[in-house]
Structures are given as C-alpha cells and as structure tokens.
Amino acid sequence: MHDGLSTLYGSPPSRSSLDGQQCASAARCVVAVAVCLFSGSAAAQGAMIYGIMDVGFEYSDMGTAQRARVISGGLSGSRLGYHAWEDVGRGWTAEFRLESGIRLDTGILAQGGRMFGRESSVGISHASLGTLKLGRLPTPYWSTQDEVDAFRRGLNGAPGALSRSGSVAREPLPLLVTARADNAVDYTSPTWRGFSLDALVAAGESNTVVGATRSLGLRFEHGPWVLVSAWGEQESGQPGDGPLKALVTGVRYDFGPGELIVGYTDERNFCSACVGRQAQVAGVAEGGASSFKLANIGMRLPLGRFLLIAQYTRITDHSDYAVPLGERDANYAAVGLEYRLSPRTTLYGGLGTVDNRNGSKYVLGTGSVQQPPDFVAAEDARVTTMSMGVRHSF
Numbered sequence: 236m237h238d239g240l241s242t243l244y245g246s247p248p249s250r251s252s253l254d255g256q257q258c259a260s261a262a263r264c265v266v267a268v269a270v271c272l273f274s275g276s277a278a279a280q281g282a283m284i285y286g287i288m289d290v291g292f293e294y295s296d297m298g299t300a301q302r303a304r305v306i307s308g309g310l311s312g313s314r315l316g317y318h319a320w321e322d323v324g325r326g327w328t329a330e331f332r333l334e335s336g337i338r339l340d341t342g343i344l345a346q347g348g349r350m351f352g353r354e355s356s357v358g359i360s361h362a363s364l365g366t367l368k369l370g371r372l373p374t375p376y377w378s379t380q381d382e383v384d385a386f387r388r389g390l391n392g393a394p395g396a397l398s399r400s401g402s403v404a405r406e407p408l409p410l411l412v413t414a415r416a417d418n419a420v421d422y423t424s425p426t427w428r429g430f431s432l433d434a435l436v437a438a439g440e441s442n443t444v445v446g447a448t449r450s451l452g453l454r455f456e457h458g459p460w461v462l463v464s465a466w467g468e469q470e471s472g473q474p475g476d477g478p479l480k481a482l483v484t485g486v487r488y489d490f491g492p493g494e495l496i497v498g499y500t501d502e503r504n505f506c507s508a509c510v511g512r513q514a515q516v517a518g519v520a521e522g523g524a525s526s527f528k529l530a531n532i533g534m535r536l537p538l539g540r541f542l543l544i545a546q547y548t549r550i551t552d553h554s555d556y557a558v559p560l561g562e563r564d565a566n567y568a569a570v571g572l573e574y575r576l577s578p579r580t581t582l583y584g585g586l587g588t589v590d591n592r593n594g595s596k597y598v599l600g601t602g603s604v605q606q607p608p609d610f611v612a613a614e615d616a617r618v619t620t621m622s623m624g625v626r627h628s629f
Contacts, residue, residue: 280328282319289313290339291583291624293601298616302606307339309601309624310389310573310583314353323359331357346415354415365424372421375433375452376467376481377414382454383463383485383498385533385546389602391587391620392546392569394500394529400598400611405516407527407550408502410467410481412512412603416448429457433465439472444510446470446478459489469506469513477505477524479513493536496546500529516554523555544571544585552595561593584623591615 291309295302307313316334323329334353336345346352349371356370386393395412399405406412416437424432431454439446452465464484471478485498503526504515516525533546552563569587576582589597592615598606599620 280320280322282317284315284317285629286315287311287313287626287628288337288339289624289626291601291622293604293620293622295599295606295610295618295620297598297610297612297618298614299612300610302610305340306601306604306622306624307337307341308345308604309585309622310581310626311628312345312353312388312603313337313339316353326361326363327359328361329357329359352415356421363425365422368419368421368423370419371415371417372419372435372437373415374410374413374435374448374450374467375421376410376450376465376483378433379452379454379463379465380411380483380498380500382461382487383483383496383500384531385494385496385535385544386569386571386585390544390569390571390583390585391599391601391622392533392544392548392567392571392585393602394531394548395603396587396600396605396620397550397567397589398598398600398605399516400596400606400608401517402608403514403517404605404608405514405525406512406605407516407525407552408481408500408529409504409509409513410469410479410502411500412605413469416450416469417445419448426456429455431455439470443472445513446472461487463487471506471508473508476508479504479506479509493534496531496533496535498529498531498533500531502527518554518556518558518560520555520557523557526553526555527551528553540575542573542575544573545569550589550597563593563595565590565592565595565597567597567599579628581626582624583626584621586619586621588617588619590617 289308289311291306293304293306314334314336318332320328320330333351333355335351336353338345356368356372358368360366381387384393388395394408418440419435419437421435433452435450437448448469450467455462467481469479481502483500488495503524505524519525528551529548531548536543546569548567550565567589571585574582587599591597596611598610598618600606601622
C-alpha cells in the first residue's frame with residue numbers, strides 16, 4: 236500500500252486532512268460516489284481513493300549549458316489511484332486497482348497518456364496461497380530495483396534519473412524505465428521462513444514493437460538483513476531481433492539508526508529494432524548490444540523529522556560500439572534530504588553529479604523525470620543537477 240491512503244468505504248477521511256467545511260462536504264460526496272463505483276452492493280469489504288501529488292523545481296548545469304524547469308514527481312511519481320477489495324469466502328479476497336500517473340507541471344497523464352498507465356489490474360489472493368493478478372502491472376525487476384536504491388527512485392541519485400543525451404535521449408537501463416508490462420499475469424507468493432517470490436509473464440499479443448515479457452524476483456528477510464534479486468527479459472516485437480535482458484541484486488542492512496544499501500544492476504539491450512525509451516544507445520554495431528552495469532552503495536539515515544540520503548554509483552559501459560570510443564565509464568554521486576512536515580506532507584531537496592569522458596553524454600534528471608534531448612555541452616563536462624519540492628500523499 237501507499238503511504239497516506241484515504242479509505243473511503245466505511246468512514247470518511249479525518250477532518251484534519253480537509254480544508255474547512257466546504258472540503259468536508261466535498262469529501263462526503265466523493266465517499267458516496269466511490270462507494271457506488273467500487274462496491275455495487277453492501278457485500279464489498281472496502282474501497283479507497285488514494286494519491287501522491289509531487290511537484291518541484293530543478294536546475295541542471297553542464298558547464299556551458301544550464302536548464303531550469305518545474306517538474307512533477309521529483310521524490311515520487313504523482314498519481315491518483317482507486318482500489319477496492321471483497322472477502323469472497325474461504326480465505327479468498329478479490330480486488331482491483333486502477334492507478335493513473337499525472338504530470339502536475341502540465342496536467343497531462345503520464346505513461347504516454349494512458350488513463351491508468353501505472354496499473355490496471357484485477358486479482359485474487361489467499362493468505363496461505365499467495366496473490367494472482369492480471370492486467371497492466373509493474374515487473375518484479377522494477378519493484379526489486381526500489382529495494383537496492385537508497386533514493387527509492389527519487390531525487391537526483393536514482394538510476395532512473397540517468398540518461399544519455401544527444402539529438403534523442405537514450406536510456407542506459409531501458410527495462411528499468413519501462414517499469415510495467417501490458418497483458419501480464421503476476422503471481423506473488425506468501426512469505427515462507429523469510430523467503431518470497433514474485434513471477435510475471437506477459438504475452439506480446441502480436442505487438443510489432445514489444446514482444447513477450449518475463450520477470451522473476453526473489454526476496455529473503457532475516458532480522459536486520461534483506462537480500463533481493465530479480466531477472467527480467469523483454470522480447471522484440473520483430474522476428475529475429477534480439478531481446479532486452481536485465482539483472483538486479485543487492486542487500487539492505489538495518490544497523491539501527493539507519494539503513495545501508497548495496498546494489499548491482501546489469502542491463503543488455505540486443506534489440507536493434509526497438510524505439511523510444513527501449514532503443515539502443517547511439518553508435519552500437521549491427522548485431523551488437525548496448526550494455527551497462529551499475530554498482531551502488533548508499534545510506535538512509537533518519538534524524539528526527541529529517542531523512543538524510545547518500546549514494547555513490549559506478550557506471551560501467553560495455554556496449555558494442557561500431558567504432559572504438561575509449562572508456563565511457565563514469566562516477567555518479569548524490570545526496571538528498573527529506574523533511575516530514577506532517578504525516579502526509581514532505582519537503583525535499585537533492586543534489587547529484589556525474590562525470591563524462593570520450594563523448595559519453597551522461598545527464599541527470601530528478602526521480603523518473605529525465606532530461607529531454609540536446610542537453611549536452613560540446614566538451615566532456617561534469618553534469619550537476621539540484622532539485623527541491625513538496626510531496627503530499629492522501
């Protein structure tokens with residue numbers, strides 16, 4: 236579940252979360268509508284509307300080029316979701332979830348303009364047997380990445396903030412930023428002696444761009460230790476073309492005052508026909524792959540209402556370039572600070588930097604909001620990006 240969810244079936248949100256009597260009246264109307272939409276009858280066990288609204292300011296410097304912009308989703312992707320569930324007997328629970336991504340800076344839908352691009356699913360679960368879902372769903376590879384990233388996909392230190400600039404933007408980790416699969420079937424097991432499993436398969440259904448997707452995640456938790464690993468593969472929609480493959484593994488250790496996180500991510504893109512965010516980086520030889528390995532170490536340290544985050548990442552480029560270009564490895568470091576203004580509202584700020592060499596053209600965005608094309612200096616400049624903003628959850 237997301238932080239700050241507002242349950243709408245049963246009792247309305249607390250008055251402290253509303254802005255005066257007018258908002259309270261509006262909330263009661265929303266409650267009535269939500270109950271009608273989600274339950275359909277008195278048999279429904281629960282329904283809720285929830286969301287995260289996150290907007291911020293970002294400034295990036297490449298030495299000879301600067302850019303300032305307002306962004307949506309600097310700490311967490313802005314969203315609006317609907318979730319309902321029903322006890323259908325014998326320990327089984329049925330549910331559905333619809334979740335829209337929103338760009339607060341423009342008011343448009345995220346995920347390519349999909350109405351429910353973050354998730355649209357129906358599922359059934361049992362405490363002893365696990366959960367089965369069908370629809371558009373996050374991949375286990377994407378979900379596992381969150382556990383080995385000290386920034387939890389936010390601010391200026393997350394792997395998803397990194398891209399390669401040029402006339403078009405390219406992704407070192409295309410399966411990570413793709414995040415979700417259409418036409419998916421996902422099974423999540425119960426936890427047994429600390430172990431749990433998450434497996435997803437998704438049919439390509441004759442899509443000429445994206446083929447079948449498969450992903451498997453494993454998790455083990457014992458005391459202060461959490462060990463995770465996940466694999467993902469997506470086929471091309473074109474016969475004979477290569478797939479995208481990914482592996483992530485890592486460990487989290489709770490040392491009392493905070494958490495220490497170590498992670499390793501390896502993505503290889505053999506798909507020469509893929510376009511958009513799944514395209515290979517520029518200059519890859521015919522039949523070759525773009526290949527990036529990221530090794531990171533980070534820390535999350537709560538200090539009262541503050542949360543201090545720091546992470547260092549080593550980027551290694553093993554791509555098969557048609558023309559030798561020299562070493563394009565890079566060092567990527569970032570710090571972040573969150574301040575919990577209330578249980579539902581957080582102020583945040585971050586600073587990240589990455590170096591460039593031999594025309595590597597790495598640039599940094601904020602969270603999952605990456606830099607647009609053509610933001611790169613003529614020389615191999617160091618890129619520094621800072622951000623600040625506010626997140627409100629409900």
